[in-house]
Amino acid sequence: MRNENHTMKEEFKRCLTLVGDRLESFFTGDYPYKTLLESMRFSLLAGGKRIRPVICLKFCEAAGGDMQKALRPACALEMLHTYSLIHDDLPCMDDDDFRRGMPSNHIKFGEFTATLAGDALQAAAFETLIKTDLPPAAVVEMARIMAEAAGVHGICGGQYLDMQDKRQVYDELEKVHRLKTAALISAAARIGVIAGGGSPEQIIAAQHYALAVGMAFQVRDDLLDITATAEELGKPIGSDKKNDKITFASLMSEGKCEEIVRAETEKAISALEGAFDDPFFLIWLAQMLAGRKR
Numbered sequence: 001m002r003n004e005n006h007t008m009k010e011e012f013k014r015c016l017t018l019v020g021d022r023l024e025s026f027f028t029g030d031y032p033y034k035t036l037l038e039s040m041r042f043s044l045l046a047g048g049k050r051i052r053p054v055i056c057l058k059f060c061e062a063a064g065g066d067m068q069k070a071l072r073p074a075c076a077l078e079m080l081h082t083y084s085l086i087h088d089d090l091p092c093m094d095d096d097d098f099r100r101g102m103p104s105n106h107i108k109f110g111e112f113t114a115t116l117a118g119d120a121l122q123a124a125a126f127e128t129l130i131k132t133d134l135p136p137a138a139v140v141e142m143a144r145i146m147a148e149a150a151g152v153h154g155i156c157g158g159q160y161l162d163m164q165d166k167r168q169v170y171d172e173l174e175k176v177h178r179l180k181t182a183a184l185i186s187a188a189a190r191i192g193v194i195a196g197g198g199s200p201e202q203i204i205a206a207q208h209y210a211l212a213v214g215m216a217f218q219v220r221d222d223l224l225d226i227t228a229t230a231e232e233l234g235k236p237i238g239s240d241k242k243n244d245k246i247t248f249a250s251l252m253s254e255g256k257c258e259e260i261v262r263a264e265t266e267k268a269i270s271a272l273e274g275a276f277d278d279p280f281f282l283i284w285l286a287q288m289l290a291g292r293k294r
Contacts (some may be wrong), residue, residue: 008284018067019053020045022075026124037280039109039117040124044082046100050184051217051289052077056192058285059206062276065196069134073142073195076129077188080146083121084155084184093163122150124240134195142191149187154179170251176217181221182214205275212268213286216261220292222247223257265290 023044027037042287053074060070089096090111097107106114129146132139149156158180167170189210193203226249268286272279 003129004285008281008288011281012285012288015031015054015057015067016050018057018071019074019078022071023078023173026075026079026115034117035109036113036120037271039105040110040112040121043086043099043105043117044121045077046102048100050078052188052287053082055185055213055282056188056195058281059189059198059249060196062279062282063193063198063202064277065198067131070192070195072132073129073146073191074188076125076146077184077191079121079125079128080150081157081184083125084159085165086121088119088159090114090186093159097212113276125150132195138194142194145187145190145194149183154183156188157181164213170248173246173248173251177215177218181218182211185217190216202275205271208271209268209286212264212271213289214284216268216290219248219260220262220290221258222249222259223254224292224294227247227254261290 026044027040029037031037032113055273056074056077057070061067088094088104089099090106097104098104102108104114106118119202125146128144129143130139132142134142150156152160158176158178161176162180186207189206190203193206198206225247248260265286269283272282276282
């Protein structure tokens with residue numbers, strides 16, 4: 001078991017290196033708006049878990065494809081995710097001063113530059129995706145999935161509901177994070193399967209897996225805001241409580257939150273059964289995310 005865990009960690013690092021090396025090549029050059037490019041690179045290359053691109057790569061592989069075919073879509077997903085983080089941190093949104101142990105984009109570059117950096121990253125995500133060397137029909141479908149995850153039925157709709165701060169029951173909070181968090185993770189999984197030439201049944205299985213992983217991920221995130229250290233999180237702890245933000249951890253006990261994380265993780269793993277020949281990394285990933293400490 002120890003050797004298997006080590007192997008999976010090494011594979012995870014390999015995926016991170018693939019994505020990180022490719023992301024390094026974006027948004028360079030000496031242009032009059034080079035500070036805007038620096039702002040985009042600052043957040044894009046700040047590290048983070050990069051779960052979405054890894055999920056994209058590994059679902060491509062699980063569907064029988066070459067991860068290189070999914071590398072451009074994986075980078076596009078990370079650009080889209082980074083845009084959402086930059087905008088989430090803005091004073092008019094969550095008003096967070098730190099992200100991943102560093103100043104938030106608007107703290108370092110100013111609010112208008114950060115806003116434009118987010119806008120430009122969202123546009124660049126689609127530009128990057130549509131240049132993918134795959135059959136045009138596959139690229140169009142991937143773009144459709146990513147657009148849906150980015151818009152009112154995904155990130156934007158979820159953030160809007162999150163800002164209303166009227167979520168007093170679990171079902172309402174779940175709706176927020178199905179859109180804000182799980183939608184893009186689901187997009188990453190489905191895009192990966194498409195890049196790998198997978199079947200419609202595999203796309204559905206990937207979606208079920210990712211939606212469950214997304215919910216477990218968010219509940220764990222809310223728990224970490226009250227149980228982790230600032231060093232582990234890379235940002236101040238207790239920010240949700242300080243901002244009177246309703247979270248899974250504020251609605252229910254730590255024990256109940258842990259139950260949800262376990263149940264959603266089991267649901268994710270069950271979704272893979274019979275759909276993929278070699279789902280072991282994806283199973284490990286779901287379990288690793290469920291037990292993460294940061």
